[in-house]
Amino acid sequence: MIVRVLDKVLFAVLFIITLQVPILADHYRQYLSGYYDALRDEVTSSTELAKQHGFSSVEAMLESLQQNNEAVVRENATLKAERFAQINAIEQGMRKLEHGHYFEKLVFMATPSQYDTLDRVLDNFSPSVPLTPSSIVFSLVTAILLNLLIWTPHFCYCQVKKARSKPKRFSYK
Template identity: 85%
Template structure:
């Protein structure tokens, strides 16, 4: 009896946790959108500065700045180049979070390269329940599968134990 109650409690906890993935993905996407918008604004302003000073592109301006004799200017140019290179990764991540299915979103968010961003998003995250039917179904399926994965060894052990306690059946012909 206790095992059955515990099974239901474990399933309920897993279901509640699984329901948080779509909500977390939405918060994560919003965070990336804000960062993406700020980065696009920085690229736009850098493009205008490059044009004002006669450079054909931002990359040409950054390459020129990397050749500067001042180390602070070279370091700033390297940092800007790294940030500008992130834009493609951000676009890919936002696309996965917006159009991907439940497991694509989950894998993207918990990948090691995203731990820093995930920690920042988690600081402002508050649990809730998703409203889309697909999110609820994916969460339910995930909770069922995880629950089965957790409890299968116990139930197999119980079946083996039960079958050993029964006397063997003899067939008489």
């Protein structure tokens, strides 16, 4: 009796937790979108600055700045180059969060390189229930599978115990 109640409680908790993944992915995407907009503005202004000063590309301008005698100018050029690389990674992440399925979103957010961003998103996250049928179905299926995975050892143990306690019947021929 207690095991059945625990099973139901565990399933309910797992279902509520798995329902949060689509909502968290949406919050994460919104966070990345804001960061992406700020980076894109910086990239655009750097591109315009490069054209204004006669450079063939932003990369050419950054290479020129990295050759400068002043350390602060070289470090600034390095930071700008890193931001240019970041923008591509953010675009890929936003595509996964917007168009990916439940598990792609979960894996992307749980990647160790995303922990800092996930931590910032979780600071402002409030639990809720997703409204899309696909999110609810994925959450339900995931909760069922996790529940089965957690309880399988217990049920196997019970079946083995039950099989051992049955009296053995011998048939004589």
